[in-house]
Amino acid sequence: xxxxxxxxxxxxxxxxxxxxxxxxxxxxxxxxxxxxxxxxxxxxxxxxxxxxxxxxxxxxxxxxxxxxxxxxxxxxxxxxxxxxxxxxxxxxxxxxxxxxxxxxxxxxxxxxxxxxxxxxxxxxxxxxxxxxxxxxxxxxxxxxxxxxxxxxxxxxxxxxxxxxxxxxxxxxxxxxxxxxxxxxxxxxxxxxxxxxxxxxxxxxxxxxxxxxxxxxxxxxxxxx
Amino acid sequence: xxxxxxxxxxxxxxxxxxxxxxxxxxxxxxxxxxxxxxxxxxxxxxxxxxxxxxxxxxxxxxxxxxxxxxxxxxxxxxxxxxxxxxxxxxxxxxxxxxxxxxxxxxxxxxxxxxxxxxxxxxxxxxxxxxxxxxxxxxxxxxxxxxxxxxxxxxxxxxxxxxxxxxxxxxxxxxxxxxxxxxxxxxxxxxxxxxxxxxxxxxxxxxxxxxxxxxxxxxxxxxxx
DNA sequence: AATTAATTGTAAAGAAATGTAAAAATTCAG
DNA sequence: CTGAATTTTTACATTTCTTTACAATTAATT
Numbered sequence: 001x002x003x004x005x006x007x008x009x010x011x012x013x014x015x016x017x018x019x020x021x022x023x024x025x026x027x028x029x030x031x032x033x034x035x036x037x038x039x040x041x042x043x044x045x046x047x048x049x050x051x052x053x054x055x056x057x058x059x060x061x062x063x064x065x066x067x068x069x070x071x072x073x074x075x076x077x078x079x080x081x082x083x084x085x086x087x088x089x090x091x092x093x094x095x096x097x098x099x100x101x102x103x104x105x106x107x108x109x110x111x112x113x114x115x116x117x118x119x120x121x122x123x124x125x126x127x128x129x130x131x132x133x134x135x136x137x138x139x140x141x142x143x144x145x146x147x148x149x150x151x152x153x154x155x156x157x158x159x160x161x162x163x164x165x166x167x168x169x170x171x172x173x174x175x176x177x178x179x180x181x182x183x184x185x186x187x188x189x190x191x192x193x194x195x196x197x198x199x200x201x202x203x204x205x206x207x208x209x210x211x212x213x214x215x216x217x218x219x220x221x222x223x224x
Numbered sequence: 225x226x227x228x229x230x231x232x233x234x235x236x237x238x239x240x241x242x243x244x245x246x247x248x249x250x251x252x253x254x255x256x257x258x259x260x261x262x263x264x265x266x267x268x269x270x271x272x273x274x275x276x277x278x279x280x281x282x283x284x285x286x287x288x289x290x291x292x293x294x295x296x297x298x299x300x301x302x303x304x305x306x307x308x309x310x311x312x313x314x315x316x317x318x319x320x321x322x323x324x325x326x327x328x329x330x331x332x333x334x335x336x337x338x339x340x341x342x343x344x345x346x347x348x349x350x351x352x353x354x355x356x357x358x359x360x361x362x363x364x365x366x367x368x369x370x371x372x373x374x375x376x377x378x379x380x381x382x383x384x385x386x387x388x389x390x391x392x393x394x395x396x397x398x399x400x401x402x403x404x405x406x407x408x409x410x411x412x413x414x415x416x417x418x419x420x421x422x423x424x425x426x427x428x429x430x431x432x433x434x435x436x437x438x439x440x441x442x443x444x445x446x447x448x
Numbered sequence: 449a450a451t452t453a454a455t456t457g458t459a460a461a462g463a464a465a466t467g468t469a470a471a472a473a474t475t476c477a478g
Numbered sequence: 479c480t481g482a483a484t485t486t487t488t489a490c491a492t493t494t495c496t497t498t499a500c501a502a503t504t505a506a507t508t
Contacts, residue, residue: 023293025354106320106342157484172355172367185485194466195486201468213369216382216465216494224355224367381494409495418456419496425458440455440504 002116003045006030007037007063008052008078017050020105026112034058041067048112051095052078068094074115078103133168135224138207140165149207159184160203163196167212167222176219226340227269230254231261231287232276232302241274244329250336258282265291268396268448272340274332275319276302288319298339302327357392359448362431364389373431383408384427387420391436391446400443 004026006014014030021028029046031037034055041049041063049067053060064075074096096115099108133140140147145161147154156164162184167175181189181196189196200220204212213221228250230238238254245252253270255261258279265273265287273291277284288299298320320339323332357364364371369385371378380388386408391399405413405420413420424444428436437445 025356104320110342159485193486194468194488197466198468198486201466205468214382214466215369218382221369223369224365383495416498417496418458418498421456422458422496425456429458438456 001025001027002047002112003027003029004048004050004112005037005040005046006050007032007034007041007055007060008050009033009054009056010052017105017108021109021112024109032056034060034063038063038066041073042070044071044073046073048116049073049075050078050108050112051075064095074119076111076115133165135168135171135222137209138168138211140168154206156203156206159199160206163199163203164207164222167220171222172224174215174219174221178219180219225249225251226271227251227253228272228274228336229261229264229270230274231256231258231265231279231284232274233257233278233280234276241329241332245333245336248333256280258284258287262287262290265297266294268295268297270297272336273297273299274302274336275299298343300335300339357389359392359395359446361433362392362435364392373433378430380427380430383423384430387423387427388431388446391444395446396448398439398443398445402443404443 002025004021006017006028008014008017008030009032011030011032014032018028018030029040031040035057037049037051037055038058040046051060051063055063058066060077060079064077067073067075075094077095077098078101079098096118097111099111131142131144133142137150138147139149139151140161142165145158147156147161147164163180166180166183177196178189181187181193184199185195200212200214211223213223215221226249228245230241230252232238232241232254233256235254235256238256242252242254253264255264259281261273261275261279262282264270275284275287279287282290284301284303288301291297291299301319301322302325303322320342321335323335355365355367357366361374362371363373363375364385366389369382371380371385371388387404390404390407401420402413405411405417408423409419424436424438435447437447439445
């Protein structure tokens, strides 16, 4: 459930948008002036900000300018006039997208989803290049070839470690047995090769969580 | 074949439009007052609604306002006067497009196609990004491959889980057996293959609600 | 209405894949 | 080379999936 912060002084408008977004599966908070908005945005527990340009106390541009040095939270700007658009999308200001008022609520949702997806993908890419994988209580260091569960080291064999990494890299997605065999055991999977299953079994025993699930006749998945 | 519902009290006009749209490859139904229109639209088996503003019993705005909380079906509004336009496309009312009468039928078709294309894209995006399906007491996490009923986990086998997801993704719509077989069992449905029926049977037993209904000689539906 | 045909529901048997303990083979540090 | 650690294979229990068989239901036909 993604959390959206709306900063707009039109309370009726906020309510309308909030209602629509709630139906679409977002969690919405609204504040009605620039100062309060900046403070709330900096609290760092929101996923995205919808920011109106015309605001009391501190206008949208100023909010964004003060927000950016301390936060990378995605921002979608709302604007009434067309001539602000260049400033917004240009580098100068650093918003992620803009939408002129009035807009179709579906368009808003589509843009929110697009932004959130972009952010998600860039985070995943970051994961690929970084050394650490972390999902809930489990943390793995690739170069250190070590795994910690609730900050305590767990002893894994080499194959178990590679298997865990292969699964965690694709966490939430099904990984085929064939692929695991190639990645982890460095050989094609042959019909009665049970080695992989054994490693899964042993890994499950060591992790002692219910995260690794079986997809019969397909593979395994590390569930989120 | 996309299904279009026309809500307009001018029967002659409806017939004309229906004829034109049928030639263009749409399947058209027409009703002639607001109340009947609302009921038909909520049946959830249409792909798009063409809604006139001036209507007996319940006007177009009211129909849309009552429709929206329960349905995201795209709506194109027909209006005689230009001054409604802002209200229609603006946030307040939630229509997807509008067209002033009288219009060129080609223009109508172009707009219908545009709306349907937008919706399709946004649905695909949504499918890619949403992890949770929730219908009443039942909640499913795709990445977690788990299902909860009234917040308590229910143990489903891999096939049962995929089957439930396939049905819930199309909730309120009939899903053909052929499609289910391909999606869930990854094979074409052959004449005496009863496997799917067994899985439905087992899933029903586990869910213990009356939600999965049979559409004889077609498929199954997860009812809303 | 009675008969027939087609489809579905489901218990139960059979087939296939998975879980895992234990034995055998392999690897590797010293 | 030796011995422990790791990996693979084996063997059997368990689970999941498919097929079979028959009863129940629905639809079509006489």
